[in-house]
Amino acid sequence: MINDEYFLAALRLASGNDPIPGHVSAAARDVFELRVPRAVTAMPAEGATARGVRGADGPRTVRFVAAGLTFDLEVTVGDGLIDVVGQVFPTPCEGSHVDVRTPHLTLTRSLADSGQFAATGLPPGWLSVVCHRPGQEPVQTRWVRVRP
Amino acid sequence: MQDPRDPAELLSAAADGDQLAWDELESRFGPRMWAVARACGLNEADAADAVQGAWLRLLEHLHSIREPALVGAWLATTTRREAILLVRKTPPAAGFELGDAPDPASAVLEADGNRLLWQTVSALQEPCRTLLHLVATDLGSRQMALRLGVPVGSVGPTRARCLEKLRTLISLQETVQ
Numbered sequence: 001m002i003n004d005e006y007f008l009a010a011l012r013l014a015s016g017n018d019p020i021p022g023h024v025s026a027a028a029r030d031v032f033e034l035r036v037p038r039a040v041t042a043m044p045a046e047g048a049t050a051r052g053v054r055g056a057d058g059p060r061t062v063r064f065v066a067a068g069l070t071f072d073l074e075v076t077v078g079d080g081l082i083d084v085v086g087q088v089f090p091t092p093c094e095g096s097h098v099d100v101r102t103p104h105l106t107l108t109r110s111l112a113d114s115g116q117f118a119a120t121g122l123p124p125g126w127l128s129v130v131c132h133r134p135g136q137e138p139v140q141t142r143w144v145r146v147r148p
Numbered sequence: 149m150q151d152p153r154d155p156a157e158l159l160s161a162a163a164d165g166d167q168l169a170w171d172e173l174e175s176r177f178g179p180r181m182w183a184v185a186r187a188c189g190l191n192e193a194d195a196a197d198a199v200q201g202a203w204l205r206l207l208e209h210l211h212s213i214r215e216p217a218l219v220g221a222w223l224a225t226t227t228r229r230e231a232i233l234l235v236r237k238t239p240p241a242a243g244f245e246l247g248d249a250p251d252p253a254s255a256v257l258e259a260d261g262n263r264l265l266w267q268t269v270s271a272l273q274e275p276c277r278t279l280l281h282l283v284a285t286d287l288g289s290r291q292m293a294l295r296l297g298v299p300v301g302s303v304g305p306t307r308a309r310c311l312e313k314l315r316t317l318i319s320l321q322e323t324v325q
Binding site: 004005006007008009010011012013014015017018019020021023024025027028029031032034035037041103125126128140142143145 | 162170175187192195197207208283285
């Protein structure tokens with residue numbers, strides 16, 4: 001595959017005509033605050049619609065799998081905001097919770113006995129869910145982009 | 149003053165929670181990531197999204213980058229992948245973006261390579277020399293055609309030919325060095 005983009009990027013970079021905006025650099029630095037030490041990353045299950053989730057056709061279900069824990073996320077985009085309904089299984093022990101995260105907003109939810117949770121009114125863009133279980137390493141889903 | 153640590157050291161420090169190391173990685177590689185996203189044809193909002201996505205991927209891979217010294221190339225490659233995914237109309241199958249190896253072609257973005265690149269562009273004959281300068285200034289095809297005195301329809305093919313010449317010359321120089 002011919003990667004002209006790298007040559008074009010090098011030319012653009014050297015020309016200095018389109019420098020990286022300050023807010024883009026600041027957002028990149030802020031990403032570090034989203035680091036979850038010792039977290040295991042759950043990857044999209046084969047065949048799942050794991051990226052570029054779109055809302056036009058109604059809710060999309062995305063499955064993420066890590067050793068010992070699976071996430072099913074149902075993502076809906078409406079009125080420019082994201083609603084997430086999810087379930088983790090096997091059902092984590094009592095005292096577990098999830099963080100539903102975007103780069104600018106984290107909503108913490110206790111898990112029901114069934115392992116289910118819901119978070120509404122999130123801004124579109126990058127999304128990840130982290131499951132915290134007492135005495136175990138946290139498990140985070142891979143970041144996915146949710147677009148209106 | 150620039151942080152004296154090399155990219156592998158910065159990556160290792162960031163993995164251990166050093167925000168300053170992460171910031172330094174951003175200082176060094178953020179500009180080229182932006183250039184890659186924009187070179188993929190993204191507008192500013194989408195380019196910002198792609199660049200942020202690439203940093204999120206690095207966060208996921210802080211402990212698993214196979215060649216830490218090449219983290220800059222890895223970030224450029226990942227930015228390109230994220231940009232291509234944004235350009236696509238339909239979501240790809242899972243696994244498309246899971247490759248972990250830096251794209252060798254991204255080496256042209258290294259700092260010394262940029263100097264070499266412009267020297268090589270300046271040595272090209274017309275219309276390539278002017279065209280590649282215009283490409284770098286983000287002119288649209290219509291304006292480029294006007295400046296070059298060629299039909300609009302020939303800008304794309306000419307650009308491809310000029311980039312091919314550039315690629316060949318750069319490859320030859322790298323072989324000689």
